[in-house]
Amino acid sequence: MLQINNLSKVYVGGIRAVQNFNLKVLPGEIVALAGPNGSGKTTLIGSILNIIKPTTGDVSYLQFEAGTKEFNSISSYIPDELMLPELLTANEYFDFISSIYKNKSSKSKRDTLIEIFDMSKAINRNIETFSHGMRKKTQLISAFMLDVDFIILDEPFRGLDIEAILVLKKLMKNFTNKGKSILIATHDLNIAEEIADRVAIISKGYKVADGKVHELLQDNHCQTIEELFLTVSNLKERSAGYEKLINNF
Ligand SMILES: Nc1ncnc2c1ncn2[C@@H]1O[C@H](COP(=O)(O)OP(=O)(O)OP(=O)(O)O)[C@@H](O)[C@H]1O
Numbered sequence: 684m685l686q687i688n689n690l691s692k693v694y695v696g697g698i699r700a701v702q703n704f705n706l707k708v709l710p711g712e713i714v715a716l717a718g719p720n721g722s723g724k725t726t727l728i729g730s731i732l733n734i735i736k737p738t739t740g741d742v743s744y745l746q747f748e749a750g751t752k753e754f755n756s757i758s759s760y761i762p763d764e765l766m767l768p769e770l771l772t773a774n775e776y777f778d779f780i781s782s783i784y785k786n787k788s789s790k791s792k793r794d795t796l797i798e799i800f801d802m803s804k805a806i807n808r809n810i811e812t813f814s815h816g817m818r819k820k821t822q823l824i825s826a827f828m829l830d831v832d833f834i835i836l837d838e839p840f841r842g843l844d845i846e847a848i849l850v851l852k853k854l855m856k857n858f859t860n861k862g863k864s865i866l867i868a869t870h871d872l873n874i875a876e877e878i879a880d881r882v883a884i885i886s887k888g889y890k891v892a893d894g895k896v897h898e899l900l901q902d903n904h905c906q907t908i909e910e911l912f913l914t915v916s917n918l919k920e921r922s923a924g925y926e927k928l929i930n931n932f
Contacts, residue, residue, distance in 0.1 A: 684709050685731070685833050685864055690740030692726050692888075700726040702888040704740070708833065710862040713855055715875035717868075718885035719916055724868045727885065728835060731866075732760055744833060756787065759826040763837040763868075765818040769811035773802065773821050776810060780825045793828040799850050800824060815842040827854055833864040840874055852878055872908045882908075886916040 685708040692701040701723040708714045718724050729735030731742045733750030742749035744757060768776060781788035797803055800820040805813065810821065819842050826834050840848055855865055855878060869875055875882050876896045884892040892899050892915040896908055905911040913919045 685742070685744050685866065687727070687731065687742050688740050690727070690730055690737045690742065692723075692730060692735060693738045699888050701730070701737070701885075704885070704888070704890050706883055706890065706893065708864040708866050710864055711859050712880045713859050713865045713867065713878055715867050715869055715879035715882045716885065717870065717872060717875055717882060717912065719918065722885045722916075723888040724885060725837075726888075728760075728837060728868055731835060756784065757832040758835065759784075759829050759831045760835045761822045761826050761837060761839060763841065765815065765822070767810045767818055767821060770809055772809055773806040773813075773824075776821065777806075777825055777828065780829070784829050784831075787830045788828055789830060793824065796824040796827055796854075799854075800847060816844055816847065819843055820847060823851060823854075827858070831863070833866070834858065836865065836867045838869055838871075839867055840869070840871060872912055876908045884912060884915050891915040891917075 687704055687706040690701055690704045691699070693699050704723070704727060706714070706716075716724055716727070726735055730737045731749055733742075733754075744754055747754040747757070768779070771779065777793055781793075797806055800823065802817065802820055802824065805817055810818065813821065819839075823839065826836075839851060843851065859865055867875070867879070879896075881894055882892070882896055882899065883890060892903075892911070894902075896911075899911055899915075900906070900908070903911055903914050905914055910919075913922050
């Protein structure tokens with residue numbers, strides 16, 4: 684189980700990006716993390732990856748603390764930015780990732796992923812020649828070819844075509860059906876509702892909702908996940924205000 688315990692982050696200058704945040708991602712679960720711009724998602728993910736040092740609190744998976752060799756060897760991460768080594772071919776990049784994860788990388792999984800993401804013809808080309816979607820697929824293949832216990836995905840569906848979206852949804856379900864865990868950060872609430880077992884909403888650094896979507900809708904007297912998001916993020920009044928502005932635009 685991935686566990687974020689009472690995590691807070693105050694940046695230099697006093698900005699409180701994350702405040703007393705707790706979250707569990709159980710084996711077999713997909714949890715979606717959503718929140719308005721600037722609400723603390725990136726800070727939280729950075730803390731899980733040990734790129735950002737929390738002011739208080741910690742992150743662990745079973746007995747392994749974030750930042751340890753053990754923690755890193757059982758996790759993989761796909762960032763939203765498509766930063767890849769441009770002068771390597773996709774195949775060379777996969778070799779490189781495999782060499783880091785050593786025996787945790789599977790050649791047969793890699794071949795299957797290349798096939799189902801329709802990348803067979805591209806893998807011997809330099810990444811610098813890839814489109815946005817091909818870069819995303821390259822990152823997804825590099826994460827799902829590994830035998831890790833949990834994956835963190837930042838906006839994994841952004842820029843993928845319809846077929847790749849369907850493939851990714853199935854892959855994610857297949858991964859968690861084996862008792863593994865996925866945390867995705869996304870602004871796409873419809874996909875979050877469709878694929879996540881639980882949704883956690885962060886607003887101004889605080890966790891303001893965490894649960895199954897149908898239960899959260901009921902508890903907050905909301906009809907849709909968008910309405911829920913605006914309600915728990917305290918943005919409902921603002922949204923009524925800008926509706927007026929748009930009507931008079
Ligand atoms: N390095 C930094 N120094 C100071 N403040 C920062 C730093 N990084 C982020 N912040 C602040 O922390 C808060 C949370 O930012 P964060 O990037 O975690 O939000 P986010 O939810 O990922 O936003 P978005 O959806 O726009 O990507 C914001 O107020 C932001 O200005």
